[in-house]
Amino acid sequence: MNHNSPRDISGLLEELGAGLKKRWGQNFLISGDVRTRIIDLLDIEPGAAVWEIGPGLGSMTEELLERGAHLTAFEIDWAFVRFLGDTLGARFEHFNVVQGDAAKTLIEVQAEHGNPDYVLGNLPYSVASAIIAVLLENGISAKRMVVMVQRELANRMVAGPGTKDYSAFSVLCGTRARMRKVFDVTPGCFYPAPEVVSSVVEILPGTEHEIRDPVLLSRLVRELFSSRRKTIRNNLKGSGLAAEYGLERLLDAFETTSIDTSVRAEALSTQDFVRVANALA
Ligand code: SAM
Secondary structure, eight states, rough: OOOOOOHHHHHHHHHHHHOOOGGOOOEOOOOOHHHHHHHHHHHOOOOOEEEEEEEEEEEHHHHHTTTOOOOEEOOOOOOHHHHHHHHHHOOSSSSSEEEEEHHHHHHHHHHHHOOOOOEEEEEOOHHHHHHHHHHTTTTOOOOOOEEEEEEHHHHHHOOOTTTOOOOOHHHHHHHHHHEEEEEEEEEGEEESSOOOOEEEEEEEOOOOOSOOOOHHHHHHHHHHHSTTTTTTTHHHTOOHHHHOOOOHHHHHHHTTTTTTTTGGGGGGGGHHHHHHHHHHH
């Protein structure tokens, strides 16, 4: 089939008895140029273990396999899982598809087989941040990851302190990896066209920060951003962490690290969050 042709795609969906499911963000990339740019950016070597999240009808999957990837694909839609198994599965030896919600199956496959060399995904909009959080919070590491997400989310992934896009998600991203927004992709490059612009982001997992307790760090960041307009001190009062550790102990952790609690969380750098969480741990 021609992956650039909306007619071929809707014909195939009909043949498979699979309607387009909006809730699963099924917008297919119909620009061969954009697909090639994304795959070039991933820059794999033959024999590399690659994970693809949300392969859909396999437009990028096929190109990855042709470049020698040993590929595991994570797809929720049974109709696509069967189609990919029948077509690419018959042509390529090193290919398998894991059916289910990637937010769960990624962790299961990591536990069984370890980390991949590369991760790629044109991610479904509604669960993109959850899937990225699963990758980063579970230490799913790789030499490089390349994801396509809604532009607003990409802006949050790369945002720095003091900017309007800086959020708990930015801190999660900044404390676990280096992120680079590489290029935007217009709605016309997809079928059906979404209402928003997308962006391709390169993620290089790993960081110079030593994180003593990653779960505690994630919790601290979430609680400090729970009311953006409140100061750190006011967010801490009445927080779950204060109930568990006691407000005094929390304030001590800020004092030892010389971080002022009368400012808002958005003023703190990713390193500041790590320092406080480490002091508390
Ligand atoms: N890779 C294809 C492309 O670029 O044309 C399709 C990308 S489409 C934006 C997102 C894909 O993710 C769909 O195939 C959809 O069925 C799948 N998907 C949606 N939610 C998922 C989830 N929770 N876990 C795994 N796959 C999911």
